[in-house]
Amino acid sequence: MTHCDPDWLDEGLVHLWRPYTQMKTAPRPLPTRATRGSRIVLADGRELVDGIASWWTAVHGYNHPALLDAAARQLSQMPHVMLGGLVHEQACRLAARLAAIAPGDLDYVFFSESGSVAVEVAMKMAVQYWRNLTGETRARFACFRGGYHGDTFATMSVCDPEEGMHALFADALPVQHVADLPTDEAAAARLETLLAAHDDIAAVIVEPLVQGAGGMRMHDAATLRRLRALCDAAGVLLIFDEIFTGFGRTGAMFAAEKAGVAPDVMTLGKALTGGVAPLAATVASRRVFEAFYDDDPGKALMHGPTYTGHALGCAVANASLDLFEREPRLAQVEALEKALRAALGPLAASPAVADVRVLGAVGAVETARPFDVEALRAWFIERGVFIRPLGQAIYLAPAYTIGAEDLAALARAVADAVERLEAAA
Ligand SMILES: *Cc1c(COP(=O)(O)O)cnc(C)c1O
Numbered sequence: 291m292t293h294c295d296p297d298w299l300d301e302g303l304v305h306l307w308r309p310y311t312q313m314k315t316a317p318r319p320l321p322t323r324a325t326r327g328s329r330i331v332l333a334d335g336r337e338l339v340d341g342i343a344s345w346w347t348a349v350h351g352y353n354h355p356a357l358l359d360a361a362a363r364q365l366s367q368m369p370h371v372m373l374g375g376l377v378h379e380q381a382c383r384l385a386a387r388l389a390a391i392a393p394g395d396l397d398y399v400f401f402s403e404s405g406s407v408a409v410e411v412a413m414k415m416a417v418q419y420w421r422n423l424t425g426e427t428r429a430r431f432a433c434f435r436g437g438y439h440g441d442t443f444a445t446m447s448v449c450d451p452e453e454g455m456h457a458l459f460a461d462a463l464p465v466q467h468v469a470d471l472p473t474d475e476a477a478a479a480r481l482e483t484l485l486a487a488h489d490d491i492a493a494v495i496v497e498p499l500v501q502g503a504g505g506m507r508m509h510d511a512a513t514l515r516r517l518r519a520l521c522d523a524a525g526v527l528l529i530f531d532e533i534f535t536g537f538g539r540t541g542a543m544f545a546a547e548k549a550g551v552a553p554d555v556m557t558l559g560k561a562l563t564g565g566v567a568p569l570a571a572t573v574a575s576r577r578v579f580e581a582f583y584d585d586d587p588g589k590a591l592m593h594g595p596t597y598t599g600h601a602l603g604c605a606v607a608n609a610s611l612d613l614f615e616r617e618p619r620l621a622q623v624e625a626l627e628k629a630l631r632a633a634l635g636p637l638a639a640s641p642a643v644a645d646v647r648v649l650g651a652v653g654a655v656e657t658a659r660p661f662d663v664e665a666l667r668a669w670f671i672e673r674g675v676f677i678r679p680l681g682q683a684i685y686l687a688p689a690y691t692i693g694a695e696d697l698a699a700l701a702r703a704v705a706d707a708v709e710r711l712e713a714a715a
Contacts, residue, residue, distance in 0.1 A: 294334035296321055317664060320671065325352035328692040330676055339696045341677040341686045341703075346502070346534055348565030349651075350613050351689040357566050360609030361602060370601040373401075374594065380604035387611050388573060391543055394552025398579040400572045400591070401599040405533040405559030406440030408570035409495075411593050412555045413444050415574055415582075416493035416527050422589045423581045428492040432467040432484060432526075438503035439495060439531050448495050450504055467491060472516040473509050481517075485524035493527035493554070494520075498545035499649060502534035505683040506654035508647045514549035527554040527578065533570070537561040538614070538690060541623050541650035554578050564610040569603030622690045626651045626697070630686065633701035642712040644682075654685035655704055661711055669710070675703040684708075 299321050308319065321333035328351055330338045343349060350357065364380065371378055385399040402408050413431065420428040433448035447463040449456050467488060472478035485491060498514050501507040521528040530553035535545035542548045555578060559570035582591050613619065630653035637655050638646040645656040663679050670677045677684065684707060686700050
């Protein structure tokens with residue numbers, strides 16, 4: 291304990307079971323005091339430039355006054371009322387706005403509080419779609435190596451099967467059909483064969499353009515067009531999990547737009563509220579919705595989280611959409627893409643680097659060899675930046691509003707890290 295530690299830290303930390311953390315050996319988390327813009331202020335007064343916007347959520351930067359005002363207004367009027375038998379302005383407005391901006395005829399919005407639950411709902415929709423429409427039991431999914439869709443049981447089952455969490459729970463998980471992304475004709479042919487060989491598949495689920503948590507792995511728009519065509523030919527639903535890619539991260543409001551295709555169901559989360567409140571959504575197409583729209587109450591979608599359509603969350607999400615309309619967010623992402631290419635591109639020449647990938651407001655440097663992730667994280671903090679490598683990917687996914695100086699500090703830190711890895715090799 292240093293003299294700067296706040297009094298709540300030691301008292302509480304032993305009781306706080308932290309995410310993805312070996313509580314015995316993990317380094318102490320940094321106590322924070324405040325956030326602003328692209329900066330995190332630590333309890334001891336130090337400031338870190340944030341390279342990952344709190345798990346990719348705070349796309350307008352922290353503490354944007356428009357979001358804080360919307361939250362304050364909603365809190366004083368009505369923090370929340372349940373959507374069982376009641377409804378409120380913010381959920382209605384947000385549903386209509388998401389329907390208006392979502393690709394294709396994705397017009398029907400179901401709200402939840404976390405991305406994992408939004409994916410759970412999408413999976414339930416897909417299974418019940420077939421049950422309602424044809425009476426068929428189609429209870430399995432096709433999913434992709436490198437994918438990540440959440441931490442709950444159903445979502446774990448469609449994550450990359452080699453990934454640690456999946457292996458740990460393998461016995462408890464439904465077995466899904468795992469495939470390679472159809473990035474070329476050969477992989478497309480294999481997926482076509484897989485879809486044709488199994489009549490138990492309800493839907494194919496994919497993170498469009500970027501597999502985020504799996505290490506910022508990117509594929510092209512043609513891959514998504516192939517996927518759409520293969521799903522149509524096989525007659526299965528297609529789910530785009532846009533929890534990471536949605537709201538501008540890849541340069542378009544939704545990654546689906548870049549491919550010019552619409553999925554049957556799309557999941558949203560993370561940046562939906564600009565990082566202010568937990569809220570997620572599952573958006574269904576007319577075709578999916580109509581399979582539930584019936585005189586038979588048994589065909590209703592059987593899901594209803596306590597906080598569905600949380601009024602505070604919806605109010606902030608509406609304010610976030612206002613910002614996308616009022617401020618040049620997508621142009622900022624375009625500029626960020628150029629800056630990331632200029633800064634990270636040259637690192638590809640280093641023998642320590644296997645690959646550099648940039649799309650929209652995501653830049654990733656894949657190292658040639660594994661490295662000590664914890665040591666590098668700590669080294670970044672020493673340098674005044676908050677960057678958390680995923681596996682062998684050192685990546686940046688900052689706020690779209692990050693200033694040139696802060697971005698330069700992040701890029702410099704990544705370049706120095708590469709130099710350090712090179713020297714250690
Ligand atoms: C983060 C993420 C999820 C899970 O969202 P949570 O809010 O953490 O439950 C699901 N899918 C993708 C693509 C994600 O990036």
